[in-house]
Amino acid sequence: MSTLEEHVDIGAPVDKTWDCLHRVDSIPQYVDGVREAHLEGKRTHLDLEAGGPTRELDLEITDRTTEKVMSWQTTGGPDLAGSVSLLPIDRGHTRVQARFEYDPGTIKDDFGGPKGFAQAAAIERGLRSDLQQFKSLVEHEK
Numbered sequence: 001m002s003t004l005e006e007h008v009d010i011g012a013p014v015d016k017t018w019d020c021l022h023r024v025d026s027i028p029q030y031v032d033g034v035r036e037a038h039l040e041g042k043r044t045h046l047d048l049e050a051g052g053p054t055r056e057l058d059l060e061i062t063d064r065t066t067e068k069v070m071s072w073q074t075t076g077g078p079d080l081a082g083s084v085s086l087l088p089i090d091r092g093h094t095r096v097q098a099r100f101e102y103d104p105g106t107i108k109d110d111f112g113g114p115k116g117f118a119q120a121a122a123i124e125r126g127l128r129s130d131l132q133q134f135k136s137l138v139e140h141e142k
Contacts, residue, residue: 003101004100004124008095008128008131012138014068014087016141021070032129044058057077059072085097096135
């Protein structure tokens with residue numbers, strides 16, 4: 001498994017950021033390639049457009065609310081996992097740390113695209129972009 005970690009500082013309190021993180025229907029607004037997201041029982045269902053035909057992916061999400069950590073793992077399909085941790089900087093600012101765990105072969109086989117260093121660079125750019133879009137969503141939400 002390969003691991004990628006990125007972070008972004010958001011101009012919003014940790015509780016507001018946590019609430020935004022848990023709005024499943026807003027995932028397409030900040031995760032590139034996600035066309036639709038909704039809850040199905042305890043799982044989050046995603047419709048993706050990533051490197052080819054549209055595909056579906058289910059995630060099992062676990063929260064450690066008191067620590068402000070959300071972890072996720074795919075169920076079925078490609079073996080992907082990650083976590084998002086929120087750390088208060090001060091009363092009005094939050095650091096969002098994202099961790100993404102993946103097998104490079106799985107990404108290539110299931111989603112297409114480059115492999116090797118080019119793949120890692122593309123995934124890193126994508127995660128940074130998603131974090132910036134999440135920052136914009138949180139900061140501009142009333």
